[in-house]
Amino acid sequence: MSLSISLDFVGAANVGRRDFLDVGPGHATIEVFSTNRPPGGAPPGGAPMVVVVLAKPCGEVIDGLLHLLANEPAGELILVGDGSTPAKWARFKNGAGAWAMDADVSVEGGGGEVQFPNVNLIAGGRAPLSPSAIG
Template sequence: MELSPAHLATREAACRLPALHASLALLVESSQRATLGLYGDPPPASPGDPPAAPPVVVLTLTAAAGQVDEGAHWIVLDAPLEGQIDGADPAVGTSVTWARITDGAGQWWADATVSDEAGGGEIRLIDTLLYNGAFCRLTSAILEG
């Protein structure tokens, strides 16, 4: 059977919302909370591979982690979130460029881009240049589905 483009698009759209709800459920199914680590080194060459260096800061997500915006077909993580920075370069700080989200069991869930509030990153911070001892504030996290 060959499907018309309209038929195929309709079928794909029908799967999006259940897939988003399943993704969010996977993120929170553990008794431990999911986390979001922010990194200054380049992301791994292959998705899910270990990062080259430890995270600059790890933010713990809320118990619900977020919600699905059914109209926009997004997962919106609960924000704001804060965490104390302890992995930045002690002399000059570290600019973070990507994030790794892990479920409550510590398993890789997704990697995402990071930017300041004016940028186009999936994860947005007040500032991407982070210094040890300061607090990092995530202002929004929107993951398209």
């Protein structure tokens, strides 16, 4: 058995996701890791390579997709990385610091929910968020 879901239904779900991410006094964040992805919400197994701070609201729903908006379009400072181990996955936390979801990371156009121009991040550089959307 499978579901057939309308675009309006998907869009409404993504409005709920956006609203959850925007809960709290701070901004939603995306922590990006090069470690193997653990089960949802489990300890990440290392320090984040970069923490992307999202705008508030954190995105806009267009044609059913939640298009993420970075607070700093030029990119956040990369904290960890020497370019040899690529970013693999990302953890979303809401503005109160609560875990929301984990997602794949890829280069722009690569299919990950979180995308960057380059996933081989080097500490001291910047990691601008490429157009990224949650379906």
